[in-house]
Amino acid sequence: MERSREDEVRDRLADIAGDEPGPAEQALLGRLIRSYLQKTPAGVDRLSELLRGGDTDTLREHAHALKGSASNIGAASLAAVFAEVEQAARAGFVPDPDLTLGRIACEQALVLPILEKLAGEA
Incomplete structure (x- = not known):
């Protein structure tokens, strides 16, 4: 059975901060998520370029950083x-730029709302 994207994100955040994060860990997670939400749109714009x-070489390095x-x-x-x-x-x-950016947009449409919800919880 395929795991949901929310489960994947929650599992990774639990790896970082533990299953029951305290206030300091919650603050760290909030900063991590908000940083991702703020920086990724510009990163994807640069990838598009x-x-x-x-x-x-530059494409490889940039895609590696986004990955x-x-x-x-x-x-x-x-x-x-x-990747x-x-x-x-x-x-x-x-x-293919259009195909690749379409796939990225679809994934972001699924993941970004999850991150926004988790940022509100953190």
């Missing part, structure tokens, strides 16, 4: 899309 005309950020907060499916971009760029190939 790179998919449409950047060099593969790491998504992994850090437990967005495994989103991280997998960034595919990273691997393609490593092979000297630029994936």
